[in-house]
Amino acid sequence: MKSKRTVSFSQKATNVFFHILTSCNLKCRHCYINPEQHGENALPLSTIKTWIAAFVEKNKETNIIFLGGEPTLHPDLSLAVKKAKGLGYSSITIDTNGYLFNDILSKVNPEEVDYFSFSLDGATRKANDMIRGKGSYDRCIKGIRETISTGYKTSLIYTVTKTNINEINMMAPLLEDLGIDRFFIQVIGIRGKSAKIGQDKLQVSRSEWLSIIPDVAKKAAGTGTTVTYPKVFLSLEESFECAGVVAENYFIFPNGRVYRCPLCEDFPIHSMEFKDNKLVNTGRLNENDLFQLNIPEGCVMNRIIQPANLCYKSDGSPEYKIACCMLKEEIRAD
Ligand code: SF4
Ligand code: SF4
Secondary structure: OEEEEEEOOOOOEEEEEEEOOOOOOOOOOOOOOOHHHHOOOOOOHHHHHHHHHOOOOOOOEEEEEEEOOOHHHOOOHHHHHHHHHHHOOOEEEEEEOOOOHHHHHHHOOOOOOOEEEEEOOOOOHHHHHHHHOOOHHHHHHHHHHHHHHOOOOEEEEEEEOOOOHHHHHHHHHHHHHHOOOEEEEEEOOOOOHHHHHOHHHHOOOHHHHHHHHHHHHHHHHOOOOEEEEEOOEEOOOOOOOOHHHHOEEEEEOOOOEEEOOHHHOOOOOOOEEEEOOEEEEOOOOOHHHHHOOOEOOEOHHHHHHOHHHOOEOOOOOEOOEEOOOOOEEEEEEO
């Protein structure tokens, strides 16, 4: 039997999202990487090791996700993984577009890497490659098969936009055929290249989201995959929490910026940064000041950068609230 639950923010766990470089072999249309704000350098291994060590806390679960750009382009990714493992990180994930450079599968092992997490934005070659580039679908599928046959667990991330929402209901058979362990449905964030394209061309409406995504998630979970998708919308009665206030998530970029909220990443309002390899707080105003604002719409960053998500009554009050982008629904086998 499968049951759905809202995954509230854990105060017991720290999650570290570490972009070790920003370069990539692909040029996806909605890529959130913004080199002007995030840097264009690849971090040297010595720096990666120092920064990884800054987030480990004794007696607290700490998870790390290596990201880019394409993190497998970094020749020392395997050594960074080994360092994280040695420091006692509770779980280690590598996000990848599937090209798996630098022979990464043979340089780490399933005891060290908990999940390889692949991005695919269409159930068909045509839809995916229109967004992520020619040949990327076939390479990603090949990468997933190789990874599973080498003994690793896998996740698949599908970022929903107006362009590909019509294919998400075709994902269940593909997940089953591939043998994917976790399926993450994401909502497109209006940042990086997406900010240039515009919210109206990318983000699906509330009614589309609610009428399609929960059913697709249920169907996908029927294949034995654990499915996670963002809650996105809250009724006025549901309580709102900002992960920037109640949770420990850190989004690190190679220029040293450390954010607590992914929706802030297009702006120089990071609340922490590495200076001379030391993690320090930045001066005000920064994202922390925004997290404190209590507005009837819920998430303040959504109100600022994705206002088309909202609807108002004739008296000017919102019809519903927007949840924190990190609040998820999860369906898994009991
Ligand atoms: S694979 Fe990821 S980092 Fe590379 S272009 Fe696509 S979205 Fe951006
Ligand atoms: S998405 Fe909104 S609610 Fe979540 S951390 Fe950012 S500002 Fe806070």
